[in-house]
Amino acid sequence: MIETLLDPFAYAFFVKGVIVATLAGGLCGLIGVYITLRGMSYIGHGLSHAIFGGFAASSIINLNYYLGAGIWGIASALAINRVTRTRRIGADAAIGVITTASFALGIALLTIFGNKGPSFDAALFGSIIGVSEADVWALVGITGFTAVVIFLNYRQLLVATFDPEVADVSGVPVARTDALLMLVLSLSILATLTVIGVTLVAATLVIPAVVARMLTNRFSRMLWLSTAIGATSGLVGMNLSYHLDVPSGTTIVLTGAVVFLVVLQVTGSKGLRRAAQLDSHPEPAPAAAFKRLPAPK
Amino acid sequence: MTIRDSAQLSLIRIVDATFAYNRRPVLKDINLTVDRHDFVGVVGPSGSGKTSLLRLLLGTARPQQGSVTREPGTDVAYVPQLETVNWNFPVTVEECVLMSRTGRRLPWPSRAERTDVADVLARLGIGDLGRRHIRELSGGQQQRMFIARALLRRPQLLLLDEPTSGIDVGTRHDMLHLLGELNGQGLAIWLTTHDLNGVAAHLPQLVALHQTVIASGSPGAVICPDVLERTFGAPVEVLEHLGMPVVLDRYDEQGRAIA
Numbered sequence: 001m002i003e004t005l006l007d008p009f010a011y012a013f014f015v016k017g018v019i020v021a022t023l024a025g026g027l028c029g030l031i032g033v034y035i036t037l038r039g040m041s042y043i044g045h046g047l048s049h050a051i052f053g054g055f056a057a058s059s060i061i062n063l064n065y066y067l068g069a070g071i072w073g074i075a076s077a078l079a080i081n082r083v084t085r086t087r088r089i090g091a092d093a094a095i096g097v098i099t100t101a102s103f104a105l106g107i108a109l110l111t112i113f114g115n116k117g118p119s120f121d122a123a124l125f126g127s128i129i130g131v132s133e134a135d136v137w138a139l140v141g142i143t144g145f146t147a148v149v150i151f152l153n154y155r156q157l158l159v160a161t162f163d164p165e166v167a168d169v170s171g172v173p174v175a176r177t178d179a180l181l182m183l184v185l186s187l188s189i190l191a192t193l194t195v196i197g198v199t200l201v202a203a204t205l206v207i208p209a210v211v212a213r214m215l216t217n218r219f220s221r222m223l224w225l226s227t228a229i230g231a232t233s234g235l236v237g238m239n240l241s242y243h244l245d246v247p248s249g250t251t252i253v254l255t256g257a258v259v260f261l262v263v264l265q266v267t268g269s270k271g272l273r274r275a276a277q278l279d280s281h282p283e284p285a286p287a288a289a290f291k292r293l294p295a296p297k
Numbered sequence: 298m299t300i301r302d303s304a305q306l307s308l309i310r311i312v313d314a315t316f317a318y319n320r321r322p323v324l325k326d327i328n329l330t331v332d333r334h335d336f337v338g339v340v341g342p343s344g345s346g347k348t349s350l351l352r353l354l355l356g357t358a359r360p361q362q363g364s365v366t367r368e369p370g371t372d373v374a375y376v377p378q379l380e381t382v383n384w385n386f387p388v389t390v391e392e393c394v395l396m397s398r399t400g401r402r403l404p405w406p407s408r409a410e411r412t413d414v415a416d417v418l419a420r421l422g423i424g425d426l427g428r429r430h431i432r433e434l435s436g437g438q439q440q441r442m443f444i445a446r447a448l449l450r451r452p453q454l455l456l457l458d459e460p461t462s463g464i465d466v467g468t469r470h471d472m473l474h475l476l477g478e479l480n481g482q483g484l485a486i487w488l489t490t491h492d493l494n495g496v497a498a499h500l501p502q503l504v505a506l507h508q509t510v511i512a513s514g515s516p517g518a519v520i521c522p523d524v525l526e527r528t529f530g531a532p533v534e535v536l537e538h539l540g541m542p543v544v545l546d547r548y549d550e551q552g553r554a555i556a
Binding site: 037151152154155156158159162163165166167168169170171172213216217218219220222274 | 355356357373374375377382383385386387388389392393395396397398399401402403404405430446450
């Protein structure tokens, strides 16, 4: 049994795949906390689709994937941020227009000019094969950069996520902090796309954060729990991918989903209550204290 | 709050300020001065510009015309409406209060910060609730937590947006008592409120606002039928009870409110 589990570690491509999947899961888990608490889960989904446009364009003109798709993704993220800030159209509409148009453009380019880079299926659902050493180092670099950004901006990111108005009053550069978060989100999606896939990246951002929220009421604890759950899902999911011969993105997401179900069983309604309305601003419980008096007769 | 020459006393001066949001004028020709020992309530209907006035004082909005001048070194802290807070956000009371200290780069609090947080929570009577999640507090405790967060900045001016909205009568009394104490210790306080009888009548100074300042001064000068009708756009009756003004809707003989 153990031999069967350890067998694939004899292959260099699998070791690279496991390292990338574990790092990618942890990275998405870390960023996912901010994304879910800000109600930006849809942005993760949209950005991965937007980056697919850059992936297609850079593949056609033989440009480095990280450079082409990276510029494309960051430009999309900043465009979404800018359109949303104008408040003329809602964030969901802005994401819908910008990212799906970019995704459609990517498909059109690949259909017309053909694909010269990683396979179409691999881009959509993730693949264990074809993870190069450069991919590993790129992900290590982006994970390190993201961890440093979050460590050094922990307080500012927390208050800007919880209460942007008070953050503004407290001297936090909210627009710069938001842009920084979009930058690390774009880079994280870019670095994890080849392993997890365009269609499944959003789940790796959301599931670990939701599970972590079900387990704790403390923000700092939620951050490391979500990172650990994401990394574990990546590690286990990548092994399952090899043994079941199923795309890695699929098994990573399904592993996360199983963890969610287990935690749901353990925490019950308490966990669900914590995870419900993660980004909402509901009325507090005492709001019902006032009742309007009837008019005098 | 008075418009007088008291340069040493004033913290913020708003002169001839006009503010529009999405090209819709919200405030016009505002002239107000925030003094060091103010305890002022801003009253007015929804959409009268109360929150925009707070934003001008906070410095998060700038007037299109006129000026808002802040005395150098003046720190202003803000307590949001309870209704606008995401109570499901995963923070404990201590984490929430510590949010007003954003200067330190390290995520964890220093020993001095821990002491400051414990002290301010104890000062506000919620010293034993630091490790609770913010949703587990009562309405009054939630309000005290946000005041604690504001006080941790050691501000000269505290702004509160509808601090008594959504809390019961007993808690409202406690809140006004607490704010009165803080004002007595030298903190200037401006708050917005809809509640004329429960809050405004108990404050030493009021500003009636409806896009512009309709009237300002003592409760006796502001809580009167003429000013309130111009402010709220509906006729009211003002009675006196134990020396305090009491506002009533005006009804016709069939018991219908007169609009």
